[in-house]
Amino acid sequence: MEYTVSRKLFNEAKKYIPGGVNSPVRACRSVGCDPVFITRAAGASVFDADGNEYVDFVCSWGPMIMGHAHPDITSALQVTAAQGTSFGAPTPSEIELAKMVVDAVPSIEKVRFVNSGTEATMSAVRLARGYTGRNVVVKFDGCYHGHADSFLVKAGSGVLTLGIPGSPGVPEDIVKNTVSIPYNNEEILEKTLRNGELDISCVIVEPVAGNMGCVAPRSGFLSKLRALTKELGIVLIFDEVITGFRLSYGGAQEYYGVVPDLTCLGKIIGGGLPVGAYGGKAEIMDHIAPDGPVYQAGTLSGNPLAMAAGIATLKLLQQPGFYDQLEGKAGGFADQLENIAGKTGIAVQLNRVGSLMTSFFTESEVEDFDSAMKADTDLYAKHYRQMLSQGIYLAPSQFEVAFISAAQSEKDLEKALKMTEWSFKKLL
Secondary structure, eight states: OOOHHHHHHHHHHHHHSGGGSSSGGGGOGGGTSOOOOEEEEEBTEEEETTSOEEEESSGGGTTOTTOBTOHHHHHHHHHHHTTOSOOSSOOHHHHHHHHHHHHHOTTOSEEEEESSHHHHHHHHHHHHHHHHOOOEEEEETTOOOOSOGGGOSSOOTHHHHTTOSSOTTOOHHHHTTEEEEOTTOHHHHHHHHTOGGGOEEEEEEOSSBOSSSOBOOOTTHHHHHHHHHHHHTOEEEEEOTTTTTTTSTTHHHHHHTOOOSEEEEEGGGGTTSSOEEEEEOHHHHTTBTTTSSBOOOOTTTTOHHHHHHHHHHHHHHTSTTHHHHHHHHHHHHHHHHHHHHHHHTOOOEEEEETTEEEEEOSSSOOOSHHHHTTSOHHHHHHHHHHHHHTTEEOOSSTTSOEEOOTTOOHHHHHHHHHHHHHHHHHHO
């Protein structure tokens, strides 16, 4: 494939945008190449500035569960845009989407819309602190909850990809109120939460870690977390920005049967537009202004375009059997990937939960941050470049998730499997 136009665009972008990108992983530094610049997308495919077509497993990092440019969603956006894109005032569509979210997600009695996952998580933590009157936040190593100051402690995703231990610019006075502990370790979890000197306001967790690659919770881990936080009066926050409306219509909490106090959402509920949300028990949510003293606001929060795309997307997800079909597609694809790895002799650990999966290039099981760090990132980088050259668009980082969408056809997945086998053989 030729990438002449993309290279030209990247060189131009670097003159005006730090690193030439507006989100660090997009620079593709960890996979040893320059990024391709996407100009359009349709269904399961994205197309770059040079005219190359790729089967897309990034899915805009999760929102495109229905594929790109779904006619129901684009139609809703066209109708809404013609009536105005932002009013800075309440709209009926906010109520409609809020009702859908409340009806779907077990933990949510009231919901507040914001503009990104980062905004949702930072607002939820502020609310938990205001509600409890305590300061300390407990998170888990390798879990990423956006780029707010208090979360950039042993974070995942781009921080791991770029090898940044934390981030300059984050004051020690803020970091001292964040405690990061190993994911999937019940012993350390209980010891930490029972430490009365920590003054813990909340625990925030990705119920399925998606930012150190896909890492599932061990059996009983989420239940233990729920029991401890409930006993100790600690607010439990599920960061379902990735898992919300993806593992099931009610998210990971419905999938695993564990209900938190607060839930953060994003991605799918905006149908591909910038959106976030946090919600939970009315008793806690009523502490947000104007009803309560915890302040949070946003000019574009609940904007009509994001609400319209979200409503259209959630209606599509309500189709009978949708999640069973998606699970069947993802499960069959994952089985074939494992067969290819076994046949070619490549050491790969395939982690999958629903339509989320990651192929870790390592011989050992991946259950937490430390085991994820054993993956061979150089091998992944070579695999990424090889797959890109054959029209398969994967995440440019070993520590991200591959997404299966409803738009991917049997032909698309067969092509991906064929190219995977070709790539694995070239890695030996």
